[in-house]
Amino acid sequence: xxxxxxxxxxxxxxxxxxxxxxxxSAWCKVTIFNLxxxxxxxxxxxxxxxxxxxxxxxxxxxxxxxxxxxxxLLRPVARYFSAWFLNLVIVIVVLANLLHYRYYSDILxxxxxxxxxxxxxxxxxxxxxxxxxxxxxxxxxAIAFSLFPFFVRRVRGRETGGxxxxxxxxxxxxxxxxxxxxxxALLAIPVAIIHxxxxxxxxxxxxxxxxxxxxxxxxxHFYEIGSILGRNLAGRATLESADIARVKRFMxxxxxxxxxxxxxxxxxxxxxxxxxxxxxLHAFPIRLDIDGQPVMxxxxxxxxxxxxxxRFYSQAWWYGKSSxxxxxxxxxxxxxxxxxxxxxxxxxxxxxxxxxxAESGYSTISAHAYYLIxxxxxxxxxxxxxxxxxxxxxxxxxxxxxxI
Numbered sequence: 001x002x003x004x005x006x007x008x009x010x011x012x013x014x015x016x017x018x019x020x021x022x023x024x025s026a027w028c029k030v031t032i033f034n035l036x037x038x039x040x041x042x043x044x045x046x047x048x049x050x051x052x053x054x055x056x057x058x059x060x061x062x063x064x065x066x067x068x069x070x071x072x073l074l075r076p077v078a079r080y081f082s083a084w085f086l087n088l089v090i091v092i093v094v095l096a097n098l099l100h101y102r103y104y105s106d107i108l109x110x111x112x113x114x115x116x117x118x119x120x121x122x123x124x125x126x127x128x129x130x131x132x133x134x135x136x137x138x139x140x141x142a143i144a145f146s147l148f149p150f151f152v153r154r155v156r157g158r159e160t161g162g163x164x165x166x167x168x169x170x171x172x173x174x175x176x177x178x179x180x181x182x183x184x185a186l187l188a189i190p191v192a193i194i195h196x197x198x199x200x201x202x203x204x205x206x207x208x209x210x211x212x213x214x215x216x217x218x219x220x221h222f223y224e225i226g227s228i229l230g231r232n233l234a235g236r237a238t239l240e241s242a243d244i245a246r247v248k249r250f251m252x253x254x255x256x257x258x259x260x261x262x263x264x265x266x267x268x269x270x271x272x273x274x275x276x277x278x279x280x281l282h283a284f285p286i287r288l289d290i291d292g293q294p295v296m297x298x299x300x301x302x303x304x305x306x307x308x309x310x311r312f313y314s315q316a317w318w319y320g321k322s323s324x325x326x327x328x329x330x331x332x333x334x335x336x337x338x339x340x341x342x343x344x345x346x347x348x349x350x351x352x353x354x355x356x357x358a359e360s361g362y363s364t365i366s367a368h369a370y371y372l373i374x375x376x377x378x379x380x381x382x383x384x385x386x387x388x389x390x391x392x393x394x395x396x397x398x399x400x401x402x403x404i
Contacts, residue, residue: 016072016175018144018151022083023068025140026090030060030217033097033107033209052213055189060216062186065179072176076155084144090218091137097217099129107208107217110224190215194223273357277326283310330354 034056037048067086071079100108103125119126193214194202201210202223212220286303288295316324316335323342324335331352335341354364 016079018080019068019071019083021140022087022144023064026068026087027057027061027064029091029094029137030064031057032094033101033212033217034060048213055193056212056214056216056219058186059190059193059219062183062189063216063218063222065183065186069176069179069183072179077152080148080151084141084148087144088141091141093221094217095134095137098134099126101209102129105209107212107220109208110221110228190219190223273362275329277329279322283308283312 034053036053068083071082071086074082097108100106197203199210201207201214208220208224211223215223285295286300294300314325315328316322323340327333327341328335331350333350333352336345354366358364
């Protein structure tokens with residue numbers, strides 16, 4: 001076996017170093033979320049520990065090794081560019097999660113990617129969350145891409161005889177194999193943590209930050225993707241044609257069981273119907289007094305003259321609490337556990353309260369805050385299934401049905 005060409009070995013080292021620096025830089029950036037917290041969060045019942053931080057750091061290093069290892073198969077120039085481009089993608093993910101965390105005290109969910117286009121409506125809020133220190137995330141990228149032309153000239157100057165080998169030397173092959181094996185071996189750490197889940201942080205689709213503390217940012221997003229794909233595949237497998245036929249027969253054969261109309265039937269005939277839904281309003285302040293003064297005197301007075309229901313529990317899950325709360329109230333249907341109904345089923349046909357009223361001669365109008373209409377695809381969902389017209393207003397969220 002002939003000895004390796006020194007020029008090829010030198011070229012291999014020259015082309016591998018930038019990729020290794022890009023990997024190390026990406027690892028430092030994703031581990032930001034595993035540093036000791038600067039202050040106690042409002043929901044921080046899960047204590048930060050060095051053991052969790054070390055496990056998350058090793059877990060992040062494992063996933064990065066697997067992501068960067070295939071780059072060794074590329075030619076030097078392509079390897080350089082690809083490594084730092086991958087670093088840029090990771091920086092974007094880190095920065096997006098940082099901004100989300102600063103506003104919501106939690107990490108982005110993969111399911112929110114479908115709503116990324118709506119960021120154009122909140123650019124002012126996004127820029128207000130940025131800090132000068134965030135520029136450090138891009139500092140090494142600026143240096144790396146500014147040095148790229150010099151790297152290209154240096155590599156081409158070392159290539160001789162028109163030979164462009166993607167790998168130079170058996171040592172690089174061994175490095176690729178070792179990196180992949182180490183990455184796969186270290187992946188056993190996050191897999192074991194998720195399987196054990198001693199604090200049940202992976203059972204919840206919210207407070208995702210506590211999961212990131214244990215397995216790292218990238219691994220948590222990979223876990224989310226796997227969970228979503230698993231739920232979708234499982235859902236398709238359990239929905240059989242016999243189940244669909246049974247539901248259709250039930251809807252076709254259903255008949256009202258009441259033998260006579262209630263004495264209250266039509267009591268408000270000819271009157272307007274106004275439904276007001278208030279975001280994040282709990283019932284307990286209605287009866288709450290502080291220093292002898294009622295917290296909500298107007299609502300208390302209204303409750304005293306109305307029917308109230310104390311054993312009411314919201315059926316809306318985490319993904320679409322506001323929009324799904326409205327959906328459940330108007331349609332008498334359960335929301336989806338894995339997505340906001342107006343986002344996932346925006347083109348479906350529903351026959352709920354708004355449509356029933358419209359069939360009786362009412363003109364139905366939905367008046368929402370502008371951001372909510374855009375965020376939850378109400379422009380598609382309301383005209384097609386709920387309301388005949390959607391109004392955009394600045395500081396209220398209500399649903400009205402007006403008799404004409």
